[in-house]
Amino acid sequence: MAEDQKPLAEPSSAAPRPAVVKPKAAPPPPMNPALVGKTTNVAAAALKKPIAKARAKTVDDTSPLMSRRGWLGLAWGSFTAATAGCLAATGRFMFPNVLNEPPQQFTVGFPADYGEGVDERWKDRFGVWIVRTPFDIVHEGPGFYALLVTCTHLGCTPNYLSAEAKFKCPCHGSGFRETGVNFEGPAPRPLERARIVLAEDGQILVDKSRKYQQELGQWLDPESFLNV
């Protein structure tokens, strides 16, 4: 076996060979009497054909293409990379490309469809109150604003109490005026308003992805109020 593969092993095993041969060329003196026979045998064999012995050890580990260590490194490396890739893809799997959720941007009909006051027709479907006011203090004129139906305390949905002209949250009793400003209960800030503009066809367009907070002065933004 060793003799057959000698030519193959010749070029690549040239470097490591001396390291393997050295200890056999100079065997340690036998200390333990029980090991004497064995040691001398090994020594004798090593003295007879030291080069062939060393080669027989190295040819098994040597290939003209790649060393055993290199191949194992490549194998484990690719296995690790493949596993990491699968795990990453699995993580991505948890984030779908399509959501079955209500749209963030929608039209809610023409301004003429609304009377004055709070309109609740889109509360369940889109999560907004459309309010028509005869005079807005900030924007100094009549118009519309869209209030989000999420309480600023802990995110429940308040009820509109028309008799008291206020929004009242059933969870912890927060109260808001029709403008959205909080005046009772634990809510720390006013309800948020959504972007409200006129669409090209003249309908009111509400965009919930743009929110305006009164305490940040964002209600001054022209798109937080629709002058009509």
Add this chain to the structure above:
Amino acid sequence: MANPKTIQPEEGALVRAWNWLTETQVWTSVFRHTAPINDRNRVLVMLSNVFLHLHPVRLKKHGVRLRYTWCMGGMSFFLFLTLTFTGLLLMFYYRPTLEYAYSDIVGLREHVPLGIMRELHRWGAHAMVITVWLHMFRVFMTGSYKPPREFNWNIGVIMLVLTLLLSFTGYLLPWDQLAIWAITVGSNMARATPFLGYEGPGAQLLAIGDVQLIHAADDARFALLGGTFVGEGALLRFYVLHCVALPLVIGFLMAIHFWRVRKDGGISGPL
């Protein structure tokens, strides 16, 4: 081992950090023994690890001979693990109702990243049926079902039936025409169950006076479908069987199966 003449280099920061780490209470509480570099530690690895303790400490050389075992038992187990994992991921998107079942399956291909997840599950299921058959074929042809392994052969036969039932119940879940009519045909066989199917032999005998005890709305097929035809009840029933009941049972039997392999002398070898 160490040559006393060798001069040890100064320990680097990495070595010192490693030494510190392996002496912490957290580390020593997880790893109760040092590396498996001798026979004693190799035994300890197998005995002190919940995942490995079913596995024998020593394997016979023929146990890893591919030409004899075909590794089909191992392949079946690997496919089972794959199917469990991919199936778990599919459950995040699939809803077993008439309204959503089919569109969720389509959505798994069209709307979700890694759209082959469902194909992995489907093809893996086909492959598992094949590997289980091949595993049994090998065991039969090598006579490995003979004593002392006859108990494990019987466990294996039950697991074959469970594999086929898993395949059958999973077949309905896409809720397309193929699924509905395949299960209609398949479950119609339950009508002919002796005594328990209303068209089966002996069912007519189970009557009190003129009142038949076994009829279309209380026989074996009804129990399977949760109705008299393949409808919403069947979809939900097959879903629960497919995702919970059958995997639990087959997982339990697999633990016994592997443990018995070890107790019966390891993987059977060439005679």
